[in-house]
Amino acid sequence: MTGRGSSLVRAGFALALALGVTLALVAAAGAPPVATLLVMLTGSLGSPTACLRTLSAFAPLLLCGAALCVTFGANLWNIGVEGQITLGAIFCLWLLRGAGDLLPPDLAVGLSLGAAMVGGMLWALLAGVLRTHGRVHEIFSGLGLNFVATGISLWLILGPWKRPGMASMSGTEPLPPVLHLPLWGGRPMSLWGLLLALAGFVFVAWLLRRTFFGLALSAVRQNMTAAGRLGLRPRRRMLAAMGLCGALAGLAGGILVAGLYHRLIPSISGNYGYTAILAVLLASGSLRALPAACLFFAVLTVGSIQLPLELSLDSSLAGVIQGVLVLTLFAARRLWPADTRGGA
């Protein structure tokens, strides 16, 4: 079987099996299966507003997916994307609160996105240094730092940045409209976020495919010892990959604050970090398939928001479908392996 043909077979098998499992689960939960899928479809693609909402979930997902391609490119399991998004959001809001009145609004918003990238990068570098110099695997440091980042954001919301008079879980005081990303394309989200996400994705694709850095990263992935002997400085490359990944994830956090929520809310990272990992695994690390995987997961995530209201099902159905899809794809890849290029 040729590579393209077998990958189509695998994708078809994974989709069919995932659809079957999903329908069975929904039926077992006592809801009409087909109606459930229809609710999810209309909730995410049924109207212009719904499409915009899907795109507003697609932008951070694509940014985080591109970010993860960099770390997976160096064989790093960057589980800490959630925390890096959160830190990006915190740094972004910190700059807007501090300098929003002093600077021209456009400059302040631009700088706040830069601050978001710095925040995410610092958080990722912390996990990176723990890996390269402290021998703590990035799965544990990233996961621990995710919880710490959630703690910091909760502390800010309930403590120093609480709304005047009342601390509430609904978030901090909303930003004045001049400090929003220019509202272009209507509510709920500025399409500037989408543009930035696409730019980030193209940048990552260029970096990994067309530059010496990308080549060196791929050498580090395939054989760290050999890369070290060649003088490629694997540790430094890994740190650079972590830093870049964190910066992009932080940018996603900045977009969420400046472009969507206009304030800091608890768990602002909205599971995008974990969903992006699943999307990258679904795309099997292929950059070409990544946007499609992210868009599909964004459709699922946004569509499931309506489920509790309309069918009193839990909205975690989206995550269930995503997980089943990735697992069935793993199975399909083992059952019909790609030709001898040594994929999998």
Place this chain on the structure above:
Amino acid sequence: MSLDYFAALLGAVLFAAAPLLLAALGETISERGGVINLSMDGTVLFAAMAAFAAARAFGNPWLGLAVGGLAGAGVAAVLAFFGLVLGASELAVGFVLTLFCRELAYFVGHAAARQPGPDLGVLHLPGLSDLPVLGPALFRQSPVVLLSLAAVAGVWFFLMRTRSGLLVRAVGESPAAAASRGFAVRRVQILCCLAGGALAGCAGGFYSLSVKPGWGHPQGCEGAGWIALAIVIFGGWKPTRVALGALFFAAIQVAGIALQDVLPGLSGTLFQIAPFPVMIVTLLVVNLRRSAVFRELARRVPLFGRLMPRTAGGAPGAIAGALDKGF
């Protein structure tokens, strides 16, 4: 500190440690057999949901606990099928499973969320319950405490003192060598994975039926599976040290709650996340201590150097360095 306060503190630590002990012991068995089960966190959560839902349906918490154990073994069976039968990457499958099981637990458990249900209650042993300190700490306490301590002894005895345990360790240390001696390596690994999953499932049952009774979104035991994974590394894959590690993390949780009364200005959320930075720092210390550079330096120190072992204690051979390979 009065004796009663000490007994209460000891009891609280043992109580909080019970599910951590079980989950960490499960992962120890699994990794000693050469299978890294990264799905711990999802397994614990999914089993917690299954145990609570089953206890509600049957009206019997012990049946619920058994269902929790079965649910954990079921998740491990999926991992074993993908990793050992199909040959996919254990790490990738385990990680996807942990995310998937969490979402599945919330989805399937939606009907049982925030509902009243049975729990395991409090044990009363005539005579033993009236002992001075041990009475309140061990015997006038949820039964999960005694069960978890029994599990420590059982797992230690199995791994270190029985022939089957020796086989498990041999398979985990060098699958190729064990296979050339004619042992069914894959069957041993599948059984280890299943047993580990079942223990983690019981840990989930301990949470939803006793330590944090009930089911909700969030349940309150999120992250416990990750802590258990870190405890196994911290404990050097040795059952007794793993048990000490679990007690250490439980003590931190209890200290957080105790300090909350003393320092009311600090938010409770800060204490909930306290175990995670501690987890990172302990891994840092433990891993640096095991590094070759540190051992070389330490051996040059007079007196102290003699205490340093010549070889690094560490991961079973089959999984050493596995985490560095990526997906």
